Amino acid sequence: MKQVDDLPGKSTAVLLMMIDVNPEDEAGFNRWYNEEHIPELMALPGFISARRFEVEGEGQKYLAIYELEDAKVFDTPQYKAWREASESTRRMSAKFVSRTRRVYRQTFSAKAVFN
DSSP states (O other): OEEGGGSSSOOSEEEEEEEEEOGGGHHHHHHHIIIIIHHHHHTSTTEEEEEEEEOSSSSOSEEEEEEESOGGGGGSHHHHHHHHHOHHHHHHHTTEEEEEEEEEEOOOOOOOEEO
């Protein structure tokens, strides 16, 4: 049996992004997010995984959750260089109607058991 703490790439922080875009921008936004943005971030050191969700009910429509090695990934030279060079991110960010960005560090962990 494997426990969560035994798995490689253990995360100690998460980045949550909640975003709304205009309906006419959704197709381009989703294509950019899935095909460009997430692969770019996953290539940077410290980013472990990414998942995307759509809201059920009220709230910002799109949620992305990134597992991070720790919250210091934003201080790396690679992340800073990516932020400066990512023209597609700047172009798409201009189309956001609303955006909420939060970084959380882990304060507790429970072990799950897998068969």
